[in-house]
Amino acid sequence: MANERVAVLGGTGPLGRGLGRRLALAGYEVVVGSRDAARAAAVADALRAATGMTIAGAENATALDGAAICVLAIPADGVETMLAALRPRLAGTLVVDVVVPLAMRDGVVEHAPPPGERSAGEMIQRLLPESTVVSAFKTVPAAVLDGPGATVEGDVLISGDDAGARARVATLVERIPALRAIDAGALRTVRAVEGITALLVNLNRRHHARTAVRILGL
Amino acid sequence: MANERVAVLGGTGPLGRGLGRRLALAGYEVVVGSRDAARAAAVADALRAATGMTIAGAENATALDGAAICVLAIPADGVETMLAALRPRLAGTLVVDVVVPLAMRDGVVEHAPPPGERSAGEMIQRLLPESTVVSAFKTVPAAVLDGPGATVEGDVLISGDDAGARARVATLVERIPALRAIDAGALRTVRAVEGITALLVNLNRRHHARTAVRILGL
Numbered sequence: 457m458a459n460e461r462v463a464v465l466g467g468t469g470p471l472g473r474g475l476g477r478r479l480a481l482a483g484y485e486v487v488v489g490s491r492d493a494a495r496a497a498a499v500a501d502a503l504r505a506a507t508g509m510t511i512a513g514a515e516n517a518t519a520l521d522g523a524a525i526c527v528l529a530i531p532a533d534g535v536e537t538m539l540a541a542l543r544p545r546l547a548g549t550l551v552v553d554v555v556v557p558l559a560m561r562d563g564v565v566e567h568a569p570p571p572g573e574r575s576a577g578e579m580i581q582r583l584l585p586e587s588t589v590v591s592a593f594k595t596v597p598a599a600v601l602d603g604p605g606a607t608v609e610g611d612v613l614i615s616g617d618d619a620g621a622r623a624r625v626a627t628l629v630e631r632i633p634a635l636r637a638i639d640a641g642a643l644r645t646v647r648a649v650e651g652i653t654a655l656l657v658n659l660n661r662r663h664h665a666r667t668a669v670r671i672l673g674l
Numbered sequence: 675m676a677n678e679r680v681a682v683l684g685g686t687g688p689l690g691r692g693l694g695r696r697l698a699l700a701g702y703e704v705v706v707g708s709r710d711a712a713r714a715a716a717v718a719d720a721l722r723a724a725t726g727m728t729i730a731g732a733e734n735a736t737a738l739d740g741a742a743i744c745v746l747a748i749p750a751d752g753v754e755t756m757l758a759a760l761r762p763r764l765a766g767t768l769v770v771d772v773v774v775p776l777a778m779r780d781g782v783v784e785h786a787p788p789p790g791e792r793s794a795g796e797m798i799q800r801l802l803p804e805s806t807v808v809s810a811f812k813t814v815p816a817a818v819l820d821g822p823g824a825t826v827e828g829d830v831l832i833s834g835d836d837a838g839a840r841a842r843v844a845t846l847v848e849r850i851p852a853l854r855a856i857d858a859g860a861l862r863t864v865r866a867v868e869g870i871t872a873l874l875v876n877l878n879r880r881h882h883a884r885t886a887v888r889i890l891g892l
Contacts, residue, residue, distance in 0.1 A: 465745065494743075547881075562860070562862075563860070563861075564860050597891070606794035610890055626675065638877065639881075640876065641782065641876055644779075644780075644784070645782060645873060647784070647869065648869035648870060648873035651866035651870070652869070652870060652873075654866050655831070655863060655867065658863055658890060659856065662858075663857075663892055665891045666890055667889050667891040669890065670887060670889075670890055671874070671885050671886075671887060671888075672827055672828055672885060674885055
């Protein structure tokens with residue numbers, strides 16, 4: 457388990473880089489994936505230098521070689537095209553979706569899944585029918601994950617239709633210090649979780665903060 | 675301010691009763707409203723006996739007499755009919771909306787505003803164009819509010835298009851011990867807040883808990 461390989465696709469963006477850093481520090485063998493192999497290698501080098509942990513970089517499809525878990529940290533508007541290409545490579549893989557589609561309307565950041573969709577998590581599961589998709593990490597601030605010494609604090613709501621897969625992701629979450637995993641149940645619960653992301657981004661703008669969320673009473 | 679009169683319409687339901695109790699303890703002059711005047715009087719009597727505070731009961735329209743603030747705690751499916759009748763009485767009044775439309779689908783509780791609507795808060799503002807609507811208290815567990823000695827803990831997200839009205843509601847929230855008011859901004863942000871309610875209800879069912887929410891980083 458400790459040496460499990462995790463590919464972080466879109467691992468050069470803020471959230472992907474932060475998750476790569478934290479998962480490497482937690483003992484996972486991390487491969488940073490990017491459309492651009494050179495950019496992936498550069499981010500991997502920087503994270504390796506900063507953490508002293510095992511981190512490689514590769515083009516997205518190559519990054520999946522030998523990976524037990526794929527973290528999908530690509531921008532929301534690139535999901536459909538990218539997953540059409542990667543679907544065969546991702547068959548049978550546990551996919552951790554951290555995508556949140558957001559849009560700004562009249563000064564308010566809103567949860568904005570594509571027309572006909574209710575959430576990124578459900579869309580990704582539909583695009584990857586041979587994979588098990590679990591949504592997580594959607595309410596953790598990227599900037600805090602990617603900070604070198606900062607403590608990441610907050611609850612990670614975990615949504616997915618496969619209870620065993622949710623449990624695997626909960627284990628992964630809780631190997632990151634100060635994060636707590638909360639089993640939210642069926643994948644559809646991610647609709648509300650992605651709404652929380654929009655709310656937190658609005659709070660960040662309004663209050664000049666980096667917010668996360670905690671569920672009281674659990 | 676301390677003697678401001680607050681009408682709690684739907685004040686005999688769990689959330690309305692809990693808010694009536696807490697607002698009375700906070701020093702507000704509370705009038706419990708119900709479609710049934712006798713039932714309103716009975717709940718007011720019980721709350722008055724339990725708290726020793728000033729609490730009256732009346733039929734909904736009568737409960738609004740002299741009220742500076744109206745808390746709307748009626749069931750989601752009764753909103754349209756009731757507000758059509760009360761709209762003239764509510765003109766110029768600050769309306770605190772605590773309504774959350776929920777529905778159960780395939781074992782998951784979902785945020786379920788009526789067709790064409792995005793949230794109860796926005797619908798209520800549309801139905802009451804001469805009132806100022808502020809949504810609040812949507813993530814506070816009714817059962818905890820209505821418990822006699824229990825501490826109510828959690829953040830209350832406040833959404834509304836009028837900044838002054840949001841500030842008035844924040845004052846009201848923070849007169850209830852251990853609740854913190856968070857200004858979420860425009861009324862549309864209540865969409866995400868009502869989604870949180872659905873998520874919390876699911877967590878309550880899954881984990882046999884009474885959950886509330888806290889925003890970290892503020």
